[in-house]
Amino acid sequence: MKIYKEGLEKYPLTHIIGQNIFLLIYFWIGIIGMLPLKIYGFPIISVIYGLFIVIMLLFVLRKYLCTNCYYYGKLCNTGWGKVSALMFKRDSGNINFGLKLAKITWMLITIIPIIVMSFEVYLRMMDFLILGIFIIMSGLNFLIHNRMCKKCKMKFICNSKE
Numbered sequence: 001m002k003i004y005k006e007g008l009e010k011y012p013l014t015h016i017i018g019q020n021i022f023l024l025i026y027f028w029i030g031i032i033g034m035l036p037l038k039i040y041g042f043p044i045i046s047v048i049y050g051l052f053i054v055i056m057l058l059f060v061l062r063k064y065l066c067t068n069c070y071y072y073g074k075l076c077n078t079g080w081g082k083v084s085a086l087m088f089k090r091d092s093g094n095i096n097f098g099l100k101l102a103k104i105t106w107m108l109i110t111i112i113p114i115i116v117m118s119f120e121v122y123l124r125m126m127d128f129l130i131l132g133i134f135i136i137m138s139g140l141n142f143l144i145h146n147r148m149c150k151k152c153k154m155k156f157i158c159n160s161k162e
Contacts, residue, residue, distance in 0.1 A: 002156045003153045003156070004154070004155045005153075007154070008151045008153070009074075011075050011076060011077050011148075016077070019148075020078060026138075026141055027050070029134050030049060030112075030113035030134055031046045031049060033117045033120075033130040033131060034113055034116045034117060037119070037120055037125065049112060056101075057080075057105070058083070059087070060101065060105075061101065061102055062080055062083060062087060063084070063088050064094055064097055065095060065102060066080055066081050066088075067084055067088045067092045067093040068094075068095035068098070069084075069095075071152075072085055072090055076152075077152065095157065099158060110138050114131070114134065114138070117134065118131060
């Protein structure tokens with residue numbers, strides 16, 4: 001594993017807390033923004049979206065990515081390396097599969113609310129404001145992620161073009 005020697009040993013706790021608060025707000029806006037679209041009065045899309053986020057980000061990706069990461073058991077960008085160490089044994093996941101799964105997961109987390117909220121705006125079920133905020137936060141999430149990747153000891157592994 002080719003580690004980036006100049007990468008951070010551990011991320012500041014203030015950054016980790018801020019990053020997680022940002023992500024919670026981001027996901028919550030996605031969930032809230034899709035609430036108007038209901039099937040038999042139940043916001044099924046918002047519920048499935050929320051469950052997808054919890055299952056994929058807290059469990060599946062922690063198993064496949066974090067167990068093979070330099071930051072396993074340490075304070076990474078999100079602190080999830082510590083969380084992973086509490087749930088899974090080191091090297092118990094497959095990082096190549098995890099990287100592919102992460103791309104799909106983040107694409108779905110971003111695209112589904114945009115599509116659903118755009119449909120709601122079209123049907124006049126909601127105002128454009130929530131969709132606009134979600135789109136802006138999606139861009140910010142991308143920028144924050146790219147900025148943190150530049151400081152990460154795993155940047156050569158995660159960004160490799162295998």
